[in-house]
Amino acid sequence: xxxxxxxxxxxxxxxxxxxxxxxxxxxxxxxxxxxxxxxxxxxxxxxxxxxxxxxxxxxxxxxxxxxxxxxxxxxx
Numbered sequence: 001x002x003x004x005x006x007x008x009x010x011x012x013x014x015x016x017x018x019x020x021x022x023x024x025x026x027x028x029x030x031x032x033x034x035x036x037x038x039x040x041x042x043x044x045x046x047x048x049x050x051x052x053x054x055x056x057x058x059x060x061x062x063x064x065x066x067x068x069x070x071x072x073x074x075x076x
Contacts, residue, residue, distance in 0.1 A: 004028055004067040006035065017062060025062045032060040032067070040069045 004015040015031050017024035032042070036058075043054040045066045054068065 002028070002062060002064055002066065004031060004069065006031075006040075006069045008040075008069075008071060019062050028062070029060045035069050039072060041072055043068050043070070 002017050002019070004017075006013045006015070015028050017028040019025065035042070042057050044057045044061070044064045045051055045054045045068075047063070047065045057064075057067070060067075
């Protein structure tokens with residue numbers, strides 16, 4: 001089972017999917033696409049890897065264990 005955590009001004013919400021459930025995978029992929037269009041930034045942790053090894057990703061992969069979305073930080 002995979003989980004997508006969305007951290008934003010409303011708090012921390014999540015979307016889950018099961019790789020063997022095409023409906024939940026399609027719903028998670030749709031959320032991924034929407035958040036990418038909103039210019040949020042996704043990071044993924046590969047199965048079995050520690051959270052400190054999260055990598056920025058650009059496409060949805062249902063085999064991922066965890067995806068965390070963050071807002072871009074404005075520089076000055």
